[in-house]
Amino acid sequence: MLNDQRIYLDNNATTKIDPRVLDAMLPYFTEYYSNANSIHLDGLNVKEAVENATFQTANLIGAKQNEIIFTSGATESINLAIKGLQHLDRKKIITFSTEHSAVLDTCAFMEAAGYDVKYEPVEQDGLINIENLKNQIDDNTLIVIVMMVNNETGTIQNIKKISEIAHSKGAIILCDTTQAVGKIPIDVTDLGIDMLTISAHKFYGPKGIGALYVSNQSKLKLNAQIHGGGQQKNYRSGTLNVPGIIGLGKACEIAQAEMKDDEIRISQLRDKLETELLKIEDSFVNGSVSHRMYNTTNICFPGVWSEQLIMSLGNISVSNGSACSSVTSKPSHVLKALGLSDDDALSSIRFSLGRFTTLEEIDFTIKKVTELVHQLRT
Structure with missing residues (x-):
């Protein structure tokens, strides 16, 4: 477990x-x-x-x-x-x-x-x-x-x-x-x-x-x-x-030797995570879906403050923006530049996977995020 x-x-x-x-x-x-x-x-x-x-x-x-x-x-x-x-x-x-x-x-x-x-x-x-x-x-x-x-x-x-x-x-x-x-x-x-x-x-x-x-x-x-x-x-x-x-x-x-293998494996995990989390009502991806790095998905869960969700996730480390600006509670300047409202920008989570991410971890994260979004919305 x-x-x-x-x-x-x-x-x-x-x-x-x-x-x-x-x-x-x-x-x-x-x-x-x-x-x-x-x-x-x-x-x-x-x-x-x-x-x-x-x-x-x-x-x-x-x-x-x-x-x-x-x-x-x-x-x-x-x-x-x-x-x-x-x-x-x-x-x-x-x-x-x-x-x-x-x-x-x-x-x-x-x-x-x-x-x-x-x-x-x-x-x-x-x-x-x-x-x-x-x-x-x-x-x-x-x-x-x-x-x-x-x-x-x-x-x-x-x-x-x-x-x-x-x-x-x-x-x-x-x-x-x-x-x-x-x-x-x-x-x-x-x-x-x-x-x-x-x-x-x-x-x-x-x-x-x-x-x-x-x-x-x-x-x-x-x-x-x-x-x-x-x-x-x-x-x-x-x-x-x-x-x-x-x-x-x-x-x-x-990286030069293993880049392609990393891409294949990580992209499959990212796609599974994203597909399942987008089943949550009203959720959507921020930014381009067709021109995008294979390890990243930034998802908005309207009605859920990202800081509250991050704290509730406990042992699951995710982000609501750049690590260099996460000390503030301001909406991300990147998401604002894409046209998001303050509320939607403050309700967005970045998931960025890596070489050591496992399928078991993704399955657990899908379950935990889905449960918490429903709880926090109510």
Whole structure:
């Protein structure tokens, strides 16, 4: 019975570290603990391991090793990518109303610094209106910032088309792939991506490590945001987080090998969960159903406050929005951007499944959520 066992369905917030990733990391805490910049033999051995992890990371997205900058995670990568462009002449930034707070808050900083930031709306299904983007972009546009997969609804954007539009006016494309890397195939060259963000803990790697991809072809030179010893070509000073980098590399290697199998199994579980929960009267899915990440469903249960449902679920971990904004009781800005009322936005639950989700857990969750929605409505 699963009554007292923890069921984790909040994998878009963070994932459990894969035991194989942890095994790869442990020696770099205990045995191979040298600084990767030291020139003695131990340091050179660690440097070689870091280079291998860099290859694993780059290989997952079709990049070259010298296009990878290691950071503390996607938020730092986003800050470096956007703030690092302040030396360029163009002053217009285009982003979208459903972006993560890391992008929106950084754009607000740029706005205060004198940039013209356009926060474009999306369609009711969460997809970007390509024609609207064409009308907004001009010769003064510095950068177009867009997430590949929305963290709350799982909606997948047409990045290739968006990058073509951006490049037609000489603008840079920054793609937040935090929810996409390790889950679906990404080829930065084919998609025309200039910069891309990665966070290891979103696909079974450790917290506190991520990366920023910067295309060689774009010839971008970013202003560093962290100064010091000049590590990583002066882009990001500081002693390398070697265990984290090894963990990120291993997570990338596993993802590349098992991505298709994960997709098949997880999508079947998600579809079963969604199909059964939509039998609850008046419930509906938020966001696109046809252009969506296979592990995510965001369902509204009108008349039931999501916070109350989450607390009542006890050992079942789900979410009512981004983990970065769940400390507030405000309706999700993503769901509001899709046109939901405050009440419906506050009655929506995100279920995000992962590599370690089981059929037994899904069956138990269906039963428990169905019972609680009926109880709370009465």
